[in-house]
Amino acid sequence: MKQLRIYISKLLIVLWCLMLLASHAGAGEDYEEAHTLLLAARACLAIYSDRTGSLAYEYLEQEGWEIQPFIADGDIDDARFLIAKKEPADGGQPLYILAIAGTETLKNVKTNLTLGQVYFAGRTPEEFAANAALKHMPDTVPKVHHGFYKYVETAFQAKVATKDNSTPRLLSELLLENKDRKVYLTGHSLGGAAATLAGARLLSLGVQPEQIEVITFGAPAVGNQAFVEQFAPVLPVTRVVIHGDPVTGILQGLSGYEQFGREILWNSREVTHKGQHAMVGYLDAAIKEYYDKRHKAEQTGLLTLPVKLAAAGAPSVYVSPARNDLPKELQPEFWYMQQAIWDEYRRVLPGYRLAAAVPESVMRDQAVAQGCNLLVVPEISAHKLKTRKNTYYVTLDQTVYDTATGSILYMTSFSTSTDNLTPLGALIHNIRGTTADNGKWLNAPPD
The missing domain is CATH 3.40.50.1820 (Alpha/Beta hydrolase fold, catalytic domain)
Structure with a gap:
């Protein structure tokens, strides 16, 4: 009877491993x-x-x-x-x-x-x-x-x-x-x-x-x-x-x-x-x-998103999680908007580092500890047009700080109507417009 229990236990372990592998492959x-x-x-x-x-x-x-x-x-x-x-x-x-x-x-x-x-x-x-x-x-x-x-x-x-x-x-x-x-x-x-x-x-x-x-x-x-x-x-x-x-x-x-x-x-x-x-x-x-x-594939360890390597001498950028100032009805969109922002930064900011979700009061200290001399803080907001059904102006504000002094180096703000776009589509348009201005601060770090 003891050997039967051992055999069944081993069989269950094998079945569990097979199920785990199938889940990962799926x-x-x-x-x-x-x-x-x-x-x-x-x-x-x-x-x-x-x-x-x-x-x-x-x-x-x-x-x-x-x-x-x-x-x-x-x-x-x-x-x-x-x-x-x-x-x-x-x-x-x-x-x-x-x-x-x-x-x-x-x-x-x-x-x-x-x-x-x-x-x-x-x-x-x-x-x-x-x-x-x-x-x-x-x-x-x-x-x-x-x-x-x-x-x-x-x-x-x-x-x-x-x-x-x-x-x-x-x-x-x-x-x-x-x-x-x-x-x-x-x-x-x-x-x-x-x-x-x-x-x-x-x-x-x-x-x-x-x-x-x-x-x-x-x-x-x-x-x-x-x-x-x-x-x-x-x-x-x-x-x-x-x-x-x-x-x-x-x-x-x-x-x-x-x-x-x-x-x-x-x-x-x-x-x-x-x-x-x-x-x-x-x-x-x-x-x-x-x-x-993609999130599920990352959680199962099947996917690690690449980060472009920064050129020698280029500024190191610390990216804060986006501030969320969306109205209640658009809150389900925020997680996807955050992913879109990170994807765009991943595309255009070589060597960036993603900040943990910590209080803003310690964000700059974290950036300095990571060896970053720039801190980028995005913020997402939206307001609804009262005369149009399901029509919003989605806004993305981006603030760039000098981590050494805490001073603001650059600010941008893009707003897009959802007349012909979804809220997520409008946000993606905003982040593309925002990063088009990167050369004004990324290639000109403070002395």
Whole structure:
């Protein structure tokens, strides 16, 4: 009996260790997926031509992404998309994201309303065009939304410019030539539907399934049951849906349309979203999902965030936790705003040190003890516009102190309205603006 108890105890220990390892591995995989979804969401917003799209585009470039925007003119629709490329620091394969715009123009609206279906099959562009022109095809063959098909057809006419100014190439040609190259196809709304069809078309043209992955945000269904049966087993599709988004199910109410792929369901707070379908809302949710999953990966020891090394002779910076002066309804946003501030400081302040949460009266002494000659104190506040529902001015104040004397060296203040942004998005815009002024104090330390 004693030996049986020992055996059971050992077995329980082994099972506990296996469960712990599985939990850690799961946290790492969740973080990697959340990071990929965040990159896709940012690229989706960057393709839009409004202010929020311009900001997303600018931020990607600041972080080292090479971006090529395209507008392909078609008889029925104009397809807007971009290809973003980033070389990894470890010298591995570059990362590619192809993001397709959603509804922006009157032509896009007409595309959405072109509800008939066309036969979807072929091994060459010419075969696809010929099959799509066939009439009265039975529902037993793969058929897709006519307007979405034309949108993708227009996009596939555009060619990817090469870095050495040689002859531009079609995306399918580039993938077929380099089997190690992988592309994330992504889009919001109409763009998500187009990304799904683009993935199916690339597979039909001979691209391998492991070379592409489709990520959509608030996208409607694109094809019939036969289309789903053919491509669901081979085309990796992740569909991100904010709870209550009406667009994702709009075509399923009509006969002949089915969704497929893995669905990820997110929620958004009323105070942060601009309607359940807005891309800024999807990006807001993606940022929060990323921070949640990253925090868990850090807690399990799977992730340590890097800090850039400071150059010799550069000032050492001590960064205080942000002061929180948000109204009650925005308090749930503060933790995410704090993460965004730290991320930006991590990006632009080489060798910075993050202060512990201690009383401000001893913060300067801590900075001196750590060998830092600059102390940076950010503060987040917001006030609501009484005449606008869920509209705030989010403000970020930053004060830079000389730790030797306690004197203020520099102060900045940025405010951004949430007219077209979420509160978190407004804060991110503020911190980007704030750190753009760093050269005025970081490169000119006191004597």
